Amino acid sequence: xxxxxxxxxxxxxxxxxxxxxxxxxxxxxxxxxxxxxxxxxxxxxxxxxxxxxxxxxxxxxxxxxxxxxxxxxxxxxxxxxxxxxxxxxxxxxxxxxxxxxxxxxxxxxxxxxxxxxxxxxxxxxxxxxxxxxxxxx
Ligand code: ATP
Ligand code: MG
Numbered sequence: 124x125x126x127x128x129x130x131x132x133x134x135x136x137x138x139x140x141x142x143x144x145x146x147x148x149x150x151x152x153x154x155x156x157x158x159x160x161x162x163x164x165x166x167x168x169x170x171x172x173x174x175x176x177x178x179x180x181x182x183x184x185x186x187x188x189x190x191x192x193x194x195x196x197x198x199x200x201x202x203x204x205x206x207x208x209x210x211x212x213x214x215x216x217x218x219x220x221x222x223x224x225x226x227x228x229x230x231x232x233x234x235x236x237x238x239x240x241x242x243x244x245x246x247x248x249x250x251x252x253x254x255x256x257x258x259x260x
Pocket of ligand 1: 175180184213233234235237238240241
């Protein structure tokens with residue numbers, strides 16, 4: 124079994140899409156292994172997106188991620204990382220495939236409803252960043 128970190132970003136929460144997004148995961152074989160709601164501090168968001176610190180959109184991305192609460196989840200499936208990213212769709216909704224979460228609900232490249240780990244290495248860092256072992260079922 125593989126694990127991945129999913130985040131419903133502040134836009135997904137404010138658009139009342141928590142249920143819709145979780146429905147997608149559960150009905151496509153991704154098990155919810157951990158879940159919590161949290162308002163990230165600036166330091167927490169900066170640390171989470173540390174790999175993007177040199178990108179021109181970093182400041183705006185951090186402000187967006189702390190603009191409201193997020194839903195943090197650990198998803199589990201045999202191929203969880205890839206499967207989650209397929210359900211999410213491309214970063215830019217204009218490039219996302221029909222039927223994906225971002226195609227259906229994302230507003231633009233930044234306000235794109237969900238985050239998903241992109242490799243085993245990032246999944247391991249990201250899960251450990253938000254969850255302790257006893258919170259994962
Ligand atoms: P995520 O990491 O959130 O799952 P991703 O892997 O598809 O998304 P990344 O390239 O890792 O995309 O970028 C991280 C996040 O930064 C994006 O999801 C988006 O919110 C924001 N972002 C990426 N590119 C841009 C951009 N050109 N302009 C504004 N925001 C961007
Ligand atoms: Mg990414």
